[in-house]
Amino acid sequence: MKLFYRQIGSGGPNVFLLHGLYGNSFNWASIAQSLSNFYQVFSFDLRNHGHSPSSSFMDYFLMAEDICQTTEPLGLFPVHLVGHSLGGKLAMVFALSFPQWVKSLVVVDIAPVDYGKEALQEHLKILETMRNLPLSELKTRKEAEMLLLKTINNKTIVQFLLTNLEYQSERYGWRINLEGIRASIEKLNAFPDLHAYFPGRTLFIAGERSNYLEASSFHQLSFYFPKATVVKIRDAGHWVHFEKPKEFLEALIPFLKENSI
Incomplete structure (x- = not known):
């Protein structure tokens, strides 16, 4: 690739x-x-x-x-x-x-x-929260931030995640492939x-x-x-x-x- x-x-x-x-x-x-x-x-x-x-x-x-x-x-x-x-x-x-x-x-x-089960669960929570963000209903980035903070209780991490949120074709979307990362997160959390x-x-x-x-x-x-x-x-x-x-x-x-x- x-x-x-x-x-x-x-x-x-x-x-x-x-x-x-x-x-x-x-x-x-x-x-x-x-x-x-x-x-x-x-x-x-x-x-x-x-x-x-x-x-x-x-x-x-x-x-x-x-x-x-x-x-x-x-x-x-x-x-x-x-x-x-x-x-x-x-x-x-x-x-x-x-x-x-x-x-x-x-x-x-x-x-x-390998960073272990605790780190893996934290990544899974982040990915699930990002996947569940109601992108089609979002009006502002601030609204997205507030919704993410309900589950991810760390403003620094949330603001970092939001660098992947972009506005295109009159709606918000993620400039990151959450599904591909979710399918791979166990391998990424570990080390070969x-x-x-x-x-x-x-x-x-x-x-x-x-x-x-x-x-x-x-x-x-x-x-x-x-x-x-x-x-x-x-x-x-x-x-x-x-x-x-x-x-x-x-x-x-x-x-x-x-x-x-």
């Missing part, structure tokens, strides 16, 4: 940016702009997200193939690969599957683990059992207030990525690059420069 992507910058090494679940390439706009002074930056909409095609199913291997099909003809490899959350898991699977194509790897606030390791340099950037990258996952992390280092951004939650862009770039850019030689 060929993906929609945004490209910015005209020279230097290539950097691929991969968004998280329910996100899209625009989530990286500010970071991409900052990196474009030194790099050629590609931000992707993953399948079932944004402007990319929909499919009935998605897993990390299919999404890795999507990246290959989209970019291999352009002769961009090897690249610096940066992924947040779902995109971080995808970046890890890509690096483990195609290590020769990855110059360095940056994983943002996620670990190579890969008998491989990535020999290159890897940087894990975590939010200090987030619980997605905990000490209990470090053994698994070091097995797959023996040259990994972990940096925690102070007072940041799960959306590290959005909440603390300056501090995020202060960790990211030196790492990319060290591994661009």
